[in-house]
Amino acid sequence: MSTVTIDQRREEALAQLPPYREPGIATRTVRWLRSHLVQFFAAFALLFMFVPVFIVVLFSFNVPKGRFNYTWNEFSTIAWTNVWKDTQITDSLVLSIQIAVLSTLVATVLGTLIAFAIGRHRFRGRAGINLLIFMPMATPEVVMGSSLLTLFVAWQLEGSLGFFTITVAHIMFSISFVVVTVKARIAGLDPRLEQAAMDLYADEKTTFWKVTFPLVLPGIVAASMLAFSLSFDDFVITNFTSGQAVTFPMYVWGANTRGIPPEANVVGAIMFGLALIIVLVPEVSRRVVAARRRSVGASAAMAGATSN
Amino acid sequence: VSAAPAPGAAAAAPADDTARQVGTHSWTPYALLSPGLLYLAVFFIVPTVMLVKTSLSSGTAFTGDGTFTFSITDLQWSQYSDAFTKYVIETPIFQKSLLYALIATLLCLLISYPLAYTIAFKAGRWRNLLLVLVIAPFFTSFLLRTNAWGTILSDSSFVVSFMESTGMLTVLHAIQTPDSWPTWLQVLPDGLTGEERVLQTPLAVILGLAYNFLPFMTLPLFASLERIDVRLIEAATDLYSSAFTAFRKVTFPLSLPGVVAGTLLTFIPAAGDPVNAALLGATNDSLMGNAIDAQFKATGNYPLASALSVMLMVTIVLMVALYVRRAGTEELV
Numbered sequence: 001m002s003t004v005t006i007d008q009r010r011e012e013a014l015a016q017l018p019p020y021r022e023p024g025i026a027t028r029t030v031r032w033l034r035s036h037l038v039q040f041f042a043a044f045a046l047l048f049m050f051v052p053v054f055i056v057v058l059f060s061f062n063v064p065k066g067r068f069n070y071t072w073n074e075f076s077t078i079a080w081t082n083v084w085k086d087t088q089i090t091d092s093l094v095l096s097i098q099i100a101v102l103s104t105l106v107a108t109v110l111g112t113l114i115a116f117a118i119g120r121h122r123f124r125g126r127a128g129i130n131l132l133i134f135m136p137m138a139t140p141e142v143v144m145g146s147s148l149l150t151l152f153v154a155w156q157l158e159g160s161l162g163f164f165t166i167t168v169a170h171i172m173f174s175i176s177f178v179v180v181t182v183k184a185r186i187a188g189l190d191p192r193l194e195q196a197a198m199d200l201y202a203d204e205k206t207t208f209w210k211v212t213f214p215l216v217l218p219g220i221v222a223a224s225m226l227a228f229s230l231s232f233d234d235f236v237i238t239n240f241t242s243g244q245a246v247t248f249p250m251y252v253w254g255a256n257t258r259g260i261p262p263e264a265n266v267v268g269a270i271m272f273g274l275a276l277i278i279v280l281v282p283e284v285s286r287r288v289v290a291a292r293r294r295s296v297g298a299s300a301a302m303a304g305a306t307s308n
Numbered sequence: 309v310s311a312a313p314a315p316g317a318a319a320a321a322p323a324d325d326t327a328r329q330v331g332t333h334s335w336t337p338y339a340l341l342s343p344g345l346l347y348l349a350v351f352f353i354v355p356t357v358m359l360v361k362t363s364l365s366s367g368t369a370f371t372g373d374g375t376f377t378f379s380i381t382d383l384q385w386s387q388y389s390d391a392f393t394k395y396v397i398e399t400p401i402f403q404k405s406l407l408y409a410l411i412a413t414l415l416c417l418l419i420s421y422p423l424a425y426t427i428a429f430k431a432g433r434w435r436n437l438l439l440v441l442v443i444a445p446f447f448t449s450f451l452l453r454t455n456a457w458g459t460i461l462s463d464s465s466f467v468v469s470f471m472e473s474t475g476m477l478t479v480l481h482a483i484q485t486p487d488s489w490p491t492w493l494q495v496l497p498d499g500l501t502g503e504e505r506v507l508q509t510p511l512a513v514i515l516g517l518a519y520n521f522l523p524f525m526t527l528p529l530f531a532s533l534e535r536i537d538v539r540l541i542e543a544a545t546d547l548y549s550s551a552f553t554a555f556r557k558v559t560f561p562l563s564l565p566g567v568v569a570g571t572l573l574t575f576i577p578a579a580g581d582p583v584n585a586a587l588l589g590a591t592n593d594s595l596m597g598n599a600i601d602a603q604f605k606a607t608g609n610y611p612l613a614s615a616l617s618v619m620l621m622v623t624i625v626l627m628v629a630l631y632v633r634r635a636g637t638e639e640l641v
Contacts, residue, residue: 038422038425038426038430039422039426039430041419041422041423042422042423042425042426042427042430044419044422045419045420045422045423045522045526046423046438046441048419048519048522049441049442049445049519049522050441050445051456051460052445052453052454052456052457052460052519053444053445053448053453053456055456055459055460056448056449056452056453056456057448059456059459070458070459070462071459071462071464110343110344110347111344113340113341113343113344114340114341114344114345116340117336117337117338117340117341118341120337121336121337121340122337123337123338123341129341129345132345132348132349132352132353133348135352136348136352137573138572138573138576138624138628139576139621140576140577140579140580140581140597140620140621140624141577141580141581142580142581142582142596142597142600142601142617142620143359143580143600143617143620143621144352144355146359146600146604146613146614146617147355147356147358147359147614147617148351148355149604150355150358150359150362150610150614151351151354151355151358153610154358168351169351171347171351172347172348172351172352175344175347175348176348179344229446229447233446233447233449233450235450235451235583236581236582236583236597239601239605240604240605248449249449249450249451252449252451252452252455253451256451256455256587260452260455264449264452265452267449268448268449268452268453269448271447271448271449272444272445272447272448274447275444275446275447276440276444276447279440279443279444280437280440283436283437283440
């Protein structure tokens with residue numbers, strides 16, 4: 001009498017199965033696509049976001065046939081060398097930068113103070129204040145622009161619309177965005193860090209300037225960058241409050257009817273490049289430092305292992 | 309227009325939980341608040357009150373002595389009936405603005421959700437980089453980018469000839485309001501697109517709106533998706549739900565605060581935007597933003613323009629209040 005082991009049975013059962021075959025290329029492709037469907041759509045969204053930027057950069061190298069820079073004609077870097085000679089563009093750029101710097105400074109200070117009050121203190125009327133901060137973000141720009149214009153007209157400032165009124169308007173709509181950004185940073189702080197400082201006999205002032213403020217600073221920097229880009233790129237509200245002053249977006253708008261020259265695209269491309277450098281360099285350097293630290297750590301560990 | 313809360317901005321925890329008494333004086337918060345709030349009071353609340361006041365006045369800026377007469381006992385409601393007749397009954401500009409903004413918001417949600425989901429759950433060490441990429445287009449002038457859509461959607465472009473040869477344009481052109489409908493319902497009289505063109509049709513404007521406000525949708529969505537405890541989704545799949553059911557019953561409901569914040573931050577500016585209609589739309593296809601702009605700058609009829617602004621503002625506030633109540637999220641900022 002022979003006993004059948006479990007292994008033998010398993011082998012018999014396996015032998016009756018059809019032989020295993022690698023799934024075909026079609027099956028594998030379908031499976032891969034199904035498991036990466038979300039990423040596929042995400043890539044599509046990124047494409048949707050970047051194609052117009054690509055077009056802006058590409059057409060800065062174009063020599064437009066006729067007035068309108070809509071169809072590709074000929075490659076040239078002439079717009080890149082000519083851009084600094086076009087006083088309309090350089091003047092509007094200088095004005096935009098002046099307005100953006102001033103409004104960013106004021107909005108960042110005012111917004112950061114509010115963010116600290118909301119994030120660090122208890123007080124009455126919090127709901128109302130939250131609403132007041134949310135409203136400018138939730139109001140269409142046309143409404144804000146037109147209401148500011150009626151205010152300036154009522155104050156008889158119609159003749160002196162320009163640098164001052166544009167800056168006033170830009171500060172107004174930037175404050176809320178600064179508050180929201182800095183508040184998020186404050187809310188994300190670990191309260192134990194401040195407690196530790198206090199436990200180590202730091203007074204409130206020292207704790208704030210040595211612990212709290214440095215930790216919130218990245219949020220303040222991000223908020224000021226946001227405020228700068230909001231101001232620099234604003235068209236709708238500026239259009240109502242500018243009078244005869246021409247900021248860069250106002251220049252582009254005015255040039256639109258007679259054809260936007262490729263020089264304007266050069267400015268757009270440079271802004272994009274600068275922004276990418278400003279945000280990407282810290283990220284990349286952080287990674288490089290981390291990678292170097294890892295490799296140093298690994299070689300130190302190796303050295304330790306061999307010397308034993 | 310071109311603004312987005314910084315990454316994680318909408319992720320702010322309710323401030324009351326973390327607020328602690330740090331300053332020793334009870335007046336400290338008021339001292340911190342007052343400069344900023346005073347600024348907002350003078351340059352946001354006062355102008356809004358002025359706007360309402362102007363909408364109830366008579367006179368135009370360019371004729372007569374250029375002043376407006378306002379009297380509290382003799383409120384000029386005629387601006388509102390004028391605005392209603394001109395921009396709702398005779399030409400459905402008001403309804404069209406809301407419709408375009410609504411479609412653009414839905415498109416934005418469809419496009420942004422997979423992107424926000426990928427950044428939150430699948431990006432790994434690429435997360436920060438992808439977040440930067442979401443905001444990066446912002447730094448190229450928004451007018452230049454909108455104008456670039458003119459190139460992408462021009463009649464001879466690859467996109468348009470593809471849409472034409474696949475018959476998409478025929479279908480999209482067929483989406484239109486029937487001629488028999490009254491004028492106030494003629495929101496799409498000539499179809500969503502032309503038979504052979506996309507530029508200077510409603511679709512171009514809607515695409516432009518969806519494009520311009522995309523980061524406003526993506527960032528709040530990301531912020532709320534990022535806060536979801538992944539173990540909840542794992543629990544759903546452990547309990548034999550399919551990936552789709554887990555998404556429908558767990559992930560999506562948990563991301564609703566982001567959906568609400570994102571749709572509001574997209575819909576509101578889109579409803580009042582004058583730029584996309586001016587750069588991408590047909591010359592006769594103006595929206596509320598263009599109407600307000602024209603009444604202010606070309607006609608100088610400040611009272612009528614103010615009435616239009618107030619109409620838009622009130623409608624938006626009502627819609628937002630209803631929507632927020634239905635969605636049940638109170639914390640927006």
